[in-house]
Every structure is written in C-alpha cells, then in structure tokens.
Amino acid sequence: MSGFGIDHLPYGVFSAAGGERRVGVRFEDTVIDLYAATGRPEFAARSLNQFLALGPEVWRQTREEVAGLVVSGAASIPLADAILHLPIEVGDYVDFYASEHHASNVGRIFRPDQEPLLPNWKHLPVGYHGRSGTVVASGTEVVRPSGQRRAPADSEPTFGPSARLDIEAELGFVVGAPSALGDPVPYAAFSEHVFGVVGLNDWSARDIQAWEYVPLGPFLGKSFATSISHWVTPMASLDAAWCDLPVQDPTPLTYLGPGHVRGLDIDVEVVLNGEVVSRPPYRTMYWSPAQMLAHLTSNGASLRTGDLFGSGTISGPDPDERGSFLELSWGGQEPFGDGRTFLEDGDEVVLRYSAPGTGGGRITLGDVTGRIQPAR
C-alpha cells in the first residue's frame, strides 16, 4: 500500500521535461497532468490558487472527474519524472498553539515555578501571524539562521548562528474559498472554505526566539523558513479520519462551537537522519481546526485563497510523542536518541503523516523534508 491510492488523490504543482508548471494529482507512483487531461485553464498555473478559488462545488466535481482519469490512465507521467514545487501561493500564514501537551511542556520548561498554561490558553486558540514569504516546499535546504540572542548567564546579547535550532511538527490547513472583510466565518462553515491539509515543519531558532519574543511574539526565531509538503490532501479524502478531540473544560464561548470539538486522527512521525524519534498524534490536540478558523476570522478578518494556518506543534501526552526537540530534550537538559538536543548542520528531518482512508486502509499525506545547511 503506497497510501496514494484512489481514496487519496492529493493535488500538487509539478513540471516535467523542462516544461511549465502545472497542477497535477498524485495516484500511486504517477502524476496526472490535469491541464493535459482537461484543458481547464486553472490547471496551467504555477500554484493551486486559481483552482482553489473556484470553491467547494468545483472541488467536489473535479475529484469525481479525477477518479475517472485514474481509471482511464490518461495524461499520467511517472512521479520520478516530475519536479515538485511549492503547491500554493501563500496568502497569510497564521500559526496556532493548539496542543495542550505542547503548551504545557513549554510552560514547564520556561516557567517551572508557575502554572504551565497561561490564563487565556483554555479560552481561545492562541495564534499569531508568521512570514508567508518564507514558506518553502519540502526538500528546500534550511540555512541555519544567525541572530541576536542572550544566554541567561550573559549581561549583553551577541549576534551569531543559532545554537538551538529546532523543528515543530505541525499540520497545515489550506484555505480555498475567500471571505469578505468584516464578516466572520462561523464554525460550521469550515468545509466551505478549507480545501485541504499539508504537512508542515515550522523551523524554530529557540535562542533567537527567547530573546526577542516579549512582548510582541515570535519573529526572527521563526521567519527564516517554514516547510510544507508538496501534496495538498483534500478534506474530501479525510472523511474517515474525523474523530472526537479531548473534552474542553471550560466550555468555550459560543462562537467557538461548544460541543463540536472534532479533529483528525492523523499519525505523525518525526524522523531524524533515518531514525524515528517521535510519533505525535494529532487526535490529542485541544483546539480543533474549525475552532481555529472561527477564531481567526471572529474579528472580521477576511480570508484569501492560499491562506495557510498551522496547528502549532503537535505533542501527545507521552514523552515519545513530542513534536519538537525543545520538548524531546526538555529544554536541552535531557539529551534524547543518540545524545541529541538541538539540530546540527547536515541533519535531515522528515515528517511523515498518515490517516485512515475511506477505503478501509490508510492514506499517506505528503511528507516534509529538510536538511540543515551551515550558517552563511
């Protein structure tokens, strides 16, 4: 089972034999060239955005059409002959902080003498805007960022390569259909706006972040690179993956859809230089995807096609389910694996994702890879 069977059919952008970029769908080890197969102009494009902007009815019809193309074998090229690109032109990139286990771990590591969760955390999905211009496709090498940081023992900051370079294993949600400025998108309208999901690694320089982030939040500690998978898995192929998330207490305010806390039963694997070092379970998240979207637009902020919002680091309750090196090494104090704390030059990280498919087996979402290059 490849995980890329008829029940999956994710979308991406590819080029082949020196040609222009086009929209394609992956089926097993082939890519179906949707422009060659259909002649529709939205598929002769450098991103999925034109297609996504057409809305959920077109997404549904196209999925049916693609299933027919798979049967006919039309317009298919070997995956090995395709160069894969960033699938979307990212509008705004918002990152949430929706795992209770992650937020609690971070609180315990940085503020060991206080309550691990801050007062607002269980009332709203905390989030912030990231840099959309540095969202890159899986496989893009990540240059170790330099920046200003001050170690606890130092009186003055210094500038230099980050010594605490980290990953954040996340799931990303891709907005297809836009919304109007001033009009919140209600909780129940999630499926009318969100087209699908991507794997997402929110690379983080913990030393830069720690020095800069009070009071306006993470900035250069995150903005050097965020990697997403080549393939966008449509929500339609995740129908069998929906599951209840943990009960929320206190019950959130009405606009956050109390009593409908549904998430996705997606398993994640964090692979460091070929070894699985963690298995974060998305089903343990506190805030749901629909709650994040409702919150994001509750002030009337509009959505654009290509907007991307991340779940925040996915961490489960067990030590081997943590989605960041910060947590796996407990702030660098407890080396894990072969004595690791943070990322070293040359390290390769792969995030793998799988979920129940509608056909009874499992589908494999696009993975997210990146190798660390030395600081320039």
Add this chain to the structure above:
Amino acid sequence: MSGFGIDHLPYGVFSAAGGERRVGVRFEDTVIDLYAATGRPEFAARSLNQFLALGPEVWRQTREEVAGLVVSGAASIPLADAILHLPIEVGDYVDFYASEHHASNVGRIFRPDQEPLLPNWKHLPVGYHGRSGTVVASGTEVVRPSGQRRAPADSEPTFGPSARLDIEAELGFVVGAPSALGDPVPYAAFSEHVFGVVGLNDWSARDIQAWEYVPLGPFLGKSFATSISHWVTPMASLDAAWCDLPVQDPTPLTYLGPGHVRGLDIDVEVVLNGEVVSRPPYRTMYWSPAQMLAHLTSNGASLRTGDLFGSGTISGPDPDERGSFLELSWGGQEPFGDGRTFLEDGDEVVLRYSAPGTGGGRITLGDVTGRIQPAR
C-alpha cells in the same frame, strides 16, 4: 502649495471612467496616466508591484521621465475624476515598535510598577508579523471588530464589540526589490530595496489585544484592518528629509549599523472629526528605517516586492505628540480633547504627513482616512 509639486511625484493606482486600473503619478491636482504616457506594460497593472520589482535604476530613470511628462502636460487627468485604489499588493506586513516614547508610555500604562522598557528593547528593533490580507486603502470604512476580552475585574472572558478601539499613527516602508532566501540585507543596502513610504494607521482593539497577546503577541486585536495611503512617496523625493535620530545607548550590535542612525524629519498630524488631536514627530524615533530592514532580514528571511514594514506608533516626548488614543487618554484614565478616550462609531480619523521637499518647501504625503462603522 499643495505639497504635490514637481519635487514629490508619488505613485499610486487609479481607475477612471470605468476603465481598468493603471499606475499613475500625482502632480498637483492631476494624475498622470503612466501607461497612456509610456506604453510600458508594468503600468497597465492593478498594483505598483511589477514596476517596483524592476529595481532602483528603473525607479530613478522613471522619475526623470515623469518629470518630463509633467512639463509636457501629457496624459494627465483631473484628480477628481480618478478612483484611487490600494497601491501595492502586499507581500508580508511587519510592524515594528520603534518609538522609545511610545514603548515607554505603553510600559508605564500596563506595568506601572516595573521598568517601562523591557530588557531587549534597546538592543533590537522589536517587531512582529501582521495580516497582509487586511491591509486596505485609505478611505475604506473600518467595521468595529468583535472579539474575546476579559476586563481585569472579570473572572471569565466574554465576546462582543471592542470597547477600546484605537489608532496607531505610523509610517510604512514599501519594499521594491526582492532579496534571496538565506542572505541578510545589510544596513547599507536600504536604498537598493526600499522604494518609498506610505502613511499607515494600524487600527487596534486594545481590549482584544490585552487578553490574547501573551505569549505569542498581537493577533486579532490588530488583524481586522490596517489602512495605508493611496500614494507611495518615493525615497527619492525625501532626500531633504533625512535627519539624525536620537543617540542610541547602548551602541547596537554591528549588523544594526552603529553610528549611522538616520531617520526622516516627517511631521504627522492626527485629526479626529476635523480637529487635530496630536502631532507626532517621526524624527524622535529610536530605531531607524535601515536598522529595521537589517534586523528583519538578519536571519536570512527573504524580501518580496510589495513587502510592507511599519515603524510602529510614532510618539514624541510631549503629551500632544502621542500617536495612539491609548497614550493620549493614558489607558482611558485621562480623557483628552472633548472628553474622548477611545473611538466611537461614526468617528473619522485622518492621518496627515508632511516633510521637507528638495525644492525648499514641504511635500505632503498621502493621507490616511478611515471612519468607524458599528459592529456587525
């Protein structure tokens, strides 16, 4: 003196008589249609981005060419016949916090028993990413946002219209020429990348912001709307406006260009319902535009054409030089003007900007207006 003479010549996007959007230049009370005048395809565009991407040598040549068009009177239409639009397609929007007086005032208002400036503030220009999809053109009405907030006396948050809606009078910098991922843009390369400036009002819902912002920074308290002027004033027309900023102590790290702290002598006026309520002076800022750009890219983050970075609220040392209602009313405790604290429905705010021109007089930057609509 209109402030829009031959020494200014700002760029914008307009449409007239039901036609397509085009790039134009304002001269006195006319708009020069650059596509009609030159036939260059980058001017038959819905934003300045295609033109800006061509880089500083083309910007310089075009400014000379436009000066010639002014003399000939070619391709000019009355300003009153032009509909003005958002001038740029915004890439990433970053907002800084570069006024010492503003940051100190905010510190005193929110943390009266502590040092007003946080430990990092004089070492780096603190900044964060805002929402680029809700950057709107001057004149766009601003719907009062609703959101979650918790008053100090309350144990639980509630959801409803913001009761502390505010402005932030800022200057915005527009990036023209992009940079490569992984390569910092040095302090001295500012003029190779930044095309010009806009007026900017970073509307803020203080009650939403206060409840949400720890630990990841402002989010929904800011993301509902950011207004910018229709006209982008090229850096070339601000040659006479450069001035020394206050001395920085401690001396910043090398990448922040120690000893070259040059800013712009731009006067700002905050006008509420026709009355000037404040006159923030940009020359009193602590962090310079070139320092903000160097910091923003110091981790290797790339620039895209259309990236926008704001100065943060401009506040001078005197009480009538404060750039936000939060400061003018000292957290709502000291009503100003006719008994005002925060914005009421129907209020109109205009931000006006002027600077020394190269011709010996003053130029008038594009103003930024917005009227508050009731919450939906």
